[in-house]
Amino acid sequence: AKHLGADAVEGRSLPLGDVLWLWREDAPGGADGPPASELVAGWVIERKTFHDLSASIVDGRYDEQKIRLLEAPGLDGVVYLVEGSGPLFGVSELTAAERSAASAGRGFGQRLLSASLPTKTLSTTASHTQLISGFHVVHTTSTTHSLAFLVAMHRALTELGPPGLGARGDLEGAVPYRDYAERTRKSCHS
Known part of the structure; x- marks a missing residue:
């Protein structure tokens, strides 16, 4: 938040995605109180560490x-941000010591919980996510690198301006956040 300004970042639970940009119209009479409207700015980020992606x-x-x-309203793009250091999306094969530690647990469930998918599987998944699903896959090496990417993304969206801004200056076709939230709730797709 310190890189973007005090009012640029707000934490809230999202029904889908980890980062979502919103355009806000101030409440009548000033910035105090809830915004008059929140519109989806068109981009969402789903962040995964390599362990999270595997799981x-x-x-x-x-x-x-x-x-x-893919079904979410108001999105121009989805970024699948994969965070971790190392080669090819930060995943390497387990060493003998890591395999031994992972298999030290008892029973099928313990081995499943500590298992990590092979590099090739995660690479294939990332390629499929980008080429078939049409998402943008971004690999960052650390939380600091991820934050730098988020700041750059924020600045680019700020320069673009609100979605659907037509020649008359209206927001035709823009999706209100409440519609996005309602249509992307997990219960809508179960």
Whole structure:
């Protein structure tokens, strides 16, 4: 927030995605009180560490989230931000010591919980996400790198201006946040 200004960032629980940009129209009479309207700025980011990506593929969340993102109203683009250091999306094969530690647990469930999918599987998933689903896949090496990307994305969206801004200056076709939230709730797709 310190890179963008005090009012640029707000934390809230989102029904889908980890970062969503909104355009706000101030409440009548000034900036005090709730905004008169919030419009989806067209871009959402789903952030995953390599471990999170692996786990979401195994438990089915990856496919479920991808479908919901594809059906979400008001989006011009989806960024799948994969965070981690190392080669090829930050994933490397487990060392002998890591394999031993992972298999030290008892039972099928313990081995599943500590398992990590192979590099090739995660790379194929990232390629599919980009080439077939049409999402933008961005690899960052650290939280600091991810924050730098978010700041750059924010600045680019600020320069573009509100979505659907027509020649008359109206916001025809812009999607209110409440519509986005209602249509992307998990219960709508279960």
